[in-house]
Amino acid sequence: MSIYDTIIKNGIICTASDTFKSDIGIKDGKISTLAESIDSSKGNIVIDAEEAYITPGGIDAHVHLREPMELFGVIADDFESGTRSAVAGGTTTIIAFASQNSESNDSPEDLARAVKLCISDAMSQKLYCDFALHLILYKVNKEIIDEQFQKLYEEVGVTSVKMYMTYPKLQLRDYDLMNVMYTARKNGITTMLHAENGDMIEWMIEKLEEQGKTDPYYHAVSRPSLIEGEATGRAIVISQSLDNPVLFVHVSAPSAINCIRKAQTKGLKIFAETCPQYCFLEAEDLRCIHSHDPFEGSKYVCSPPPREGKDDQDSVWKGLQNGTFTIVSSDHCPTLYGGEDGKRAAFKNGHNGEFKWIPNGIPGVETRMPLMFGNAVNGTKLSLERFVELHSTNPAKLYGLYPKKGSILPGISDADLVVWYPEGKYTGPSTISNNMLNHDCDYTPFEGYGINNWPRYTLVKGKVVYKEGEIINDNSGIGSYVKREKSKLAVPNNEWVSELRPKYLIDK
Ligand SMILES: NC(=O)NCCC(=O)O
Ligand SMILES: [Zn+2]
Structure with missing residues (x-):
């Protein structure tokens, strides 16, 4: 009689802390047993890992998908294609975004209502993996009232909000940031910031336009590194x-990396995310010199833009190695290159493709793990344990999903796993091309980039959803919404630089 739904034999498990040989017994969607040897006859399904690495499924904590509020123009992926693409690249949980409703009138229910709308829209689709949500806040009338954040947590399990210091439609003043942070601190809501100085960027764009510099490349020029560092x-x-x-x-x-490192050294609770585009792409890509059409550079338009070159990339790698970065996410925000609604929306409404009108964002949810596994782990820039920490365990801890997600703990963790190819046995494509990807975008900015491994099996809650290059449709629809706990990492220090203390602490 079988005890396990699935057994994975002969794997080398790698977590954020350990690498060891083990078989895995899976029951009811959870990791049930880790043991040197589990008898194959005890499993309904047996997978032979053939001495390959097995890592916790990836958690991509920064994924923009089509949702009711449409803050970033028309996004090519909905929750179905976005989660399909995620599992094909070894990601088993995404954290996407709901947006504050611009009609919000600051009632206690408003923010939770916006999240509920996004959840019900997503749940009406076929989901290949689990998802959670952050909330984008871009309108703060006076202050976010306590009850709004309480309900976010209690009713919909959202424990993080994202705010922007740039983009004319979304940019908040420092005054607003302070109002949000004041209430966020009290309620254990993690604040995420897109830090670029929007006012300086606006000025730079005007000056570039005056000089007729409007090709996609000038998107990068208009948002220099210093401006990110300032914000x-x-x-x-x-x-x-x-x-x-x-x-x-x-x-x-x-x-920006230097500022963050300095703050962390002082003991401040400052955390940082980077993305593969800042490890691999560069501003020159926006020139697209191999193409006759400079507009092709729009395929790389994202904010912040890819930076100057190897030195800048090296400082990102250094930050990944030395612990400055807490997580690696994709910032998947796919807009089509073809058609009228994607990058070419810059030609609508009487515009002529000027970079200012190009929708920002690039796809990357599927390529994040394989790119970093192949080039960082196999290229020895990162240890395997650090790879797991950055792509899986830390996102789970930071965003209140741990230890259900981001680990391989018997009796506790969901059986969300990636079985990679054994050393030397990967026979798939040696470079990335868009036609091997499962998103609904018509290009990848990583076309032609080398890979030397890829998830062989991706399991979500014990079910194989991706196997040897194929999506297993029988097991689609397995994904559901995950309510989150408060962060295990982003906890205040209780140290103050001035006499200002929130009233709720003084009254205690
Ligand atoms: N990053 C980007 O260009 N687009 C997505 C929206 C954001 O996160 O800023
Ligand atoms: Zn952003």
Whole structure:
């Protein structure tokens, strides 16, 4: 009689702390047993890992998909194609975004209602993996009232909000950031910041336009590293003033990385995310010199933009190695290159393709893990354990999903796993091409990039959803919404730089 639904034999398990040989017994969607040897006759299904590495499924904590509020124009992936693409690249949980409703009138229910709308839209689709949600806040009338954040946590399990220091439609003033952080701290809501100085960028764009510099390449020129460094430093001061932890999303610039490192050395609760585009792409890509059409550079338009070259990439790698970065996410935000609604929306409404009108964002949910596994782990830039920490365990801890997600703990963790190819046995494509990917986008900015491994099996809650290059449709629809706990990492220090203390602490 079988005891396990599935047994994985002969694997080398790698977690954020250990690498060891073990068989895995899976029951009811959970890791049930780790043992040197589990009898094959005890499993309904037996997978032979053939001495390959097995890692916890990836958690991609920064994924933009089509959702009711449409803040970033028309996104090519909905929750079905986005989760399909995720599992094909070894990601078993995504954290996507719901957006505050612009009609919000600050009632206690407003924010939770916006999240519920997004959940029900997503749940009406076939989901290949689990998802959770952050909430984008872009309108703060006076202050976010306590009850709004309480309900976010209690009713919909959302424990993080993202705010922007750039984009004309979304940019918040420092005053607004302070109002949000003040209430976030009290309620254990993690604040995520897109740090670029929007006012400086606006000025730079105007000056470039005056000189007729409007090709996609000038998107990168209009958002230089220094501007990211400035916003990062300013936000760290705000964070310190309020003793409120901050996670900086998609960090790319050496100046920002240095600020973050310094703050961390002081003991401040500052966390940072980077993305593969800042490890592999560069500003020159936006020139697309191999193409007759400079607009092809729009395929690389994202913010912050890819940076200057090898030195800048090296400082990202250094930050990944030395612990400055907490997580690696994709910032998947796919807009089509063809058609009228994607990058070419820049030709609508009487515009002529000027970079200012090009929708920002690139796809990457499927390529994140294989690119980093192949080039970082096999290229020995990162240890396997650090790879797991950055792509799986830390996102789970930071965003309240641990230890259900991000680990391989018997009796506790969901059986979300990636079985890689054994050393030397990967026979798939040696470079990335868009036609091997499962997203609904018509290009990848990583076309032609080398890979030397790829997930052989991806399991979500014990079910194989991807096997040897194929999506297993029988097991689709397995994904569901995951309510999150409060962060295990982003916890205030209770150290103050001024006499200002929130009233709720003084009254205690
Ligand atoms: N990063 C980007 O260009 N687009 C996605 C939206 C954001 O995260 O800023
Ligand atoms: Zn952003």
